[in-house]
Amino acid sequence: MMRFVRVLVPVPARRAVRSRLDARYVTRAGLRESVEKSRADLRKTREDLRKTREDLRQTQEELRASVQEGKGASQEIRKLGQEFKAERKKDAAHLQDMTNGLRQLEALVQEVTALRAEVRQLRQLKTAVTKAGEAAATGHQLALQTAEALDHVLQNEARVWQAVDGLTERTAATDQ
Amino acid sequence: MRVKWTVADDVWNLTFLLDPEDEITGNCSDGAALELRTNSCQIRLPKGATNGANVHPDLLAVAAWTVVAPWTRQKVTFDRPISPALAEVFRTHWNVDAGPVGGDPRSGTRLGISYSGGADSMAAADMFPDAPFIHFQRISHPRVPNRWSFYRSDVLAGLAQETARETGREVTTVQSDLEFLLRLPRPGYPEHHAVTVGALLLADELDLGGIALGYELGSRWLGGDRYTHRYSPDNPMWSADGKWGRLMSAVGLPMVLPVGGLSEPVTMRIAMESDLAPYVRWCLRGDRSGPCQKCAKCLRKELILAAVERRPLRTALSADSTPARKWQEPPPYGGQETIEYGCAHVPGIEHTPFAKAAAHLQATEESTRWLEHCYAPAIAEIPERWRKQVDAYIADKVGLMTEDEVRRVETWGTR
Numbered sequence A: 001m002m003r004f005v006r007v008l009v010p011v012p013a014r015r016a017v018r019s020r021l022d023a024r025y026v027t028r029a030g031l032r033e034s035v036e037k038s039r040a041d042l043r044k045t046r047e048d049l050r051k052t053r054e055d056l057r058q059t060q061e062e063l064r065a066s067v068q069e070g071k072g073a074s075q076e077i078r079k080l081g082q083e084f085k086a087e088r089k090k091d092a093a094h095l096q097d098m099t100n101g102l103r104q105l106e107a108l109v110q111e112v113t114a115l116r117a118e119v120r121q122l123r124q125l126k127t128a129v130t131k132a133g134e135a136a137a138t139g140h141q142l143a144l145q146t147a148e149a150l151d152h153v154l155q156n157e158a159r160v161w162q163a164v165d166g167l168t169e170r171t172a173a174t175d176q
Numbered sequence B: 001m002r003v004k005w006t007v008a009d010d011v012w013n014l015t016f017l018l019d020p021e022d023e024i025t026g027n028c029s030d031g032a033a034l035e036l037r038t039n040s041c042q043i044r045l046p047k048g049a050t051n052g053a054n055v056h057p058d059l060l061a062v063a064a065w066t067v068v069a070p071w072t073r074q075k076v077t078f079d080r081p082i083s084p085a086l087a088e089v090f091r092t093h094w095n096v097d098a099g100p101v102g103g104d105p106r107s108g109t110r111l112g113i114s115y116s117g118g119a120d121s122m123a124a125a126d127m128f129p130d131a132p133f134i135h136f137q138r139i140s141h142p143r144v145p146n147r148w149s150f151y152r153s154d155v156l157a158g159l160a161q162e163t164a165r166e167t168g169r170e171v172t173t174v175q176s177d178l179e180f181l182l183r184l185p186r187p188g189y190p191e192h193h194a195v196t197v198g199a200l201l202l203a204d205e206l207d208l209g210g211i212a213l214g215y216e217l218g219s220r221w222l223g224g225d226r227y228t229h230r231y232s233p234d235n236p237m238w239s240a241d242g243k244w245g246r247l248m249s250a251v252g253l254p255m256v257l258p259v260g261g262l263s264e265p266v267t268m269r270i271a272m273e274s275d276l277a278p279y280v281r282w283c284l285r286g287d288r289s290g291p292c293q294k295c296a297k298c299l300r301k302e303l304i305l306a307a308v309e310r311r312p313l314r315t316a317l318s319a320d321s322t323p324a325r326k327w328q329e330p331p332p333y334g335g336q337e338t339i340e341y342g343c344a345h346v347p348g349i350e351h352t353p354f355a356k357a358a359a360h361l362q363a364t365e366e367s368t369r370w371l372e373h374c375y376a377p378a379i380a381e382i383p384e385r386w387r388k389q390v391d392a393y394i395a396d397k398v399g400l401m402t403e404d405e406v407r408r409v410e411t412w413g414t415r
């Protein structure tokens, strides 16, 4: 390896020297500088690369997380979709139920109306029947009384004939 | 009492006029108080059944007497002369002056059966397979509103006709409204013998020399249903020598009680074993489909039937129902011997409407065994012409009472 000796030289001189030197040693110094520069560049590049990698990794992670998140979200969406479908189905069934219920209600209402009408009719009928029953009871009573009265008429008839016969006999006896 | 018969187209009309001493109240021979409603009735014979008015005056006289006896106090004047023998019975057994008198007594040869369709007359009929039936059918009276239309005499008459068709028995149905002559206690025969008016009016035509009736041991010898609860050898209705027995004999139609020595359980057994059994009917209310199963008569007969068949009572009637009311009271009961037999032989009687009666009566199979045999004096009472047949039948199917059992009959109601 070669050793470089440092010499104190005034700046203009040094510069001049350096420029001469540089002129002499341009290739070596330039190379060194170039290498230094390259090294720095490399270092920088490396650093950039590292940073970029880091970025990439981070981005990847973020992406992964996003994907994960996306997966979760899509699952959730699917789930929501299913739930929605189920809900919709349920709603349809509900609707059917409600429609049916409504129909039944309508039928019931009709039935109640019919029953009310019937009750009204029956009430009228009951009144009529009660009246008829009262009339029948009165009729029955009258029939019984008439029959009883007729019995007495018939009995009296027998007695009258008995009396007439007795009278005839007595008259015949007086005539003789 | 003055009696007048008219006839047209086999419909006989009876009219009677009360003498000054007669009353519209009176008593049946069984003692029941009666009241007369009206003084005419009709008896309808089947068309062409008789040769016009050619019925013997004695028969007409007794037929009328079954209706007018309760109201007659001293004297009865018929519209044609009766035989001296008949007038004599009126005098000796009824204390009634009957006339006019003249003509010969009548006689006949065959035995007719007064057939109701119930178990008793059916049992009597079973003893005489060739005897003709005469069935009495109640009809309405033209002057009396019929308030008793639940009484289905048409159903009973229909059954009698069916019996004739299906068994070849000779059945004559005679219709009459005479039951409506009674105002009290209810429509019915003024005298029990009014049921024979058809047989009396047809006796010449059918050549009847006797009339068989389904009165059994209880009615004839034990005081019967409406009668007193006592041994009744002198029964005024049914004894051969009683006032009715002598009267019927005098017109050549002596009463014959083929089942007079048998209890109701025995007549029931005989009836149910007879070829007539499908046509038996005691219920007066049921329609053509069968007995009503809810009247007092149905309940009583069910007790007998269940006892005879040794099975539990089949009835929907409860102890507090009207038809069962009688059995919640203590004895004596009419026809009590039959109730004793029923209570002793129906399993589970303590769960029936007869529970109280059974507890009062304390009857056992042993204490009621006498009711399974025939009371021999009842056979002795049967006119000789038919006695043998009854005797043989009873020896074959029933058997006679022992001396001890006979004593049960003859001390009835005294202990």
Ligand SMILES: [Zn+2]
Residues within 6 Å of the ligand: B283, B284, B285, B286, B291, B292, B293, B294, B295, B296, B297, B298
């Ligand atoms: Zn009945």
